[in-house]
Amino acid sequence: MIPGPSDSITDVAGVRVGQHQRLDDHVIVATDDAAGEGWATGTTVVLLPEGAVAAVDVRGGGPGTRETDLLDPSNTVQQAHAIVLSGGSAYGLAAADGVMTHLESQGIGLAMDKRGSVVPIVPGAVIFDLSVGAWSARPDREFGAQAAANADTSVAVGSVGAGTGAQAGALKGGVGSASITFTTGPATGITVAALIVANPMGAVIDPTSGLPWGALPLELDYYGLRQPAPGEVANLLNLTAKSNPLNTTIGVIATDAALDPASVRRVAMTAHDGLARAVRPAHSPLDGDTLFAFATGSATPTPGPDETPQVPPGMNPDVALVAAVGEAAATVVQRAIVNAVIAATPVGGIPTYRETLPTAFVSG
Template sequence: MGESARAGDRITEVAGIEVGQHHFIDADAKVATVDVDGAGWATGTTIVRITAPNAVCAVDVRGGGPGTRETDLLDPSNTVQTAHAIVLTGGSAYGLAAADGVMGGLEAAGVGLPMDERGHVVPIVPAAVIFDLPVGDWTSRPDADFGRRALAGSSGEVAIGSVGAGAGARAGAVKGGVGTASRTIADGPAAGITVGALMVANPVGSVIDPATGLPWGAGASELGYHGLQQPSPGDVAGFADLVAKQTVLNTTIGVVATDATLDPASTKRVAMAAHDGLARAIVPAHSPLDGDTIFAVATGRLHPEPPPLVPRGMNPDVAVVAEVGRVAAVVVARAIVGAVLAATSVAGIPAYRDVVPSAFTSRAE
């Protein structure tokens, strides 16, 4: 149901980050309509495991209808400043149960905040959900076992498309899914720092501009990266007709990670900047019906020297934070677009690649 992300262009290029996924999709799964209940399974869970020992985590929630766990804990003013895994999952609020399985697996491995001298730990596992309950049977949703299985399979490889938490995702009129991207900054104050993103695209808004048939987040400079070209007028018209009949679901969630050394407030600033990429790729974004949530992780592998003459009272890492935030927006937009391009049809939800096939050329390497 998915494909492998390109080496060198995935969130796991950030040292200290792994990804694990588990989903269940029935071949005969059906989407609920006004008159008919959904049937079968089409949902899953994606986790971002944080193996870096001194990672700092933050979150920025901008949708009006979020489903989350442990986000208050990640406020920079609070005591705990790290996480051991982040769960992205289907199942709406019910799917938060997947985080219990991740906690149990981490505890069994001795991973978590140490609580005493006897080895007891409390893993910190924030989570966010998408609303995919109408895709498949309403009661077919991730539980703790999904979380355990996703954790057990975590590695440096990343599958994209209709996998993990993206199994039942929709992106406006077409199939949504999981996408990832990364970029290493070549020069300037943040030279050598890598920024990566993993996103689950399930927005109320559209990732595709109905007037052009191309992704909003793939302007002229990005078409080559995504391997796209202007589609035929017939495909554009067909997509516009599909948009007119779309069913509204909601929420795009994800994680942006960097190997920079950042304090909690600066990590929060990266999460905030990452939402710019979400808004470039989805129109409209951050609606009252969305639960748009982006976590940020700074694994602390690199700490570039601050530029000279930073005014007294200013964060000495301000130039690094600004550049990391700028690139975070780029990789988030790429990951969202990539999720839709890689998605395949599930439960009768059409994939973009099937609706607008003339848009595809060979994907850039």
């Protein structure tokens, strides 16, 4: 497996990402005794190619979601046209209304009649970022409409879009993305990618090494990281954790494989393994960890003659492909979370990983 050309979710053909945020120069994080000030929030939209089959898996105990029941493989509608990730907690779900309006104006959605009337299917999930800035500063339908209008194949990461006000434990969180293309095995030629908004209560950094939990030793070159100086590692103990227990890591996994709805849901389920590798603890009772997944079916695997597994009668003939895609989904989720933390820039005085451990970066 190798990273895709841009190492982002848009390496899956036909996928576009749009983001919109408002970030004031002066932002104050709220405390128990004082209200926050300023704007530091946003919305990220993933636009899906026509015909993409979608599913979702919710693991957190306090999710903020929209249209997740519709994505159950046993229900009638099994496609989506866009997936919205937003700040603003439950208020931020309003951003999806703007995405629907934008898609409707483009004639995109489920066809309802011969006159061209459509209903776009737009599931979504939100993070809690209301304590970063003013409580009333949160995304609305205009954020969603603007994010959808901004959609293209380039993906900005870090403190942008839905990750603008995100926190990752005691550090600044954000938006991250990653992709993988198979070069061997039953999924040869297939691409799997993820876009994640990292806003966990759990720690993303190992306090003993100073490296991200998800940055495995053999992958440090991929991230551009190295073992940081001991004095900087000690600084981690002085950081103050989030002032509230509300958090969430949300995201989208994409693949160009052709999978049925049940298999896509299996991919979403397996992708949570990557979240658990990169965040400790994950899936707590007060977070809303939610991962969407979709399959476009635009690519056909091309395994070698000795790489096509024999599937016993009565089993899903795509079982080996689904297993491979699920494994890759966990890896890209893990990488996207690390990439989000690495790319984050300061907001409201929340320390970033680069500020706290600058010697961890090979580039200085």
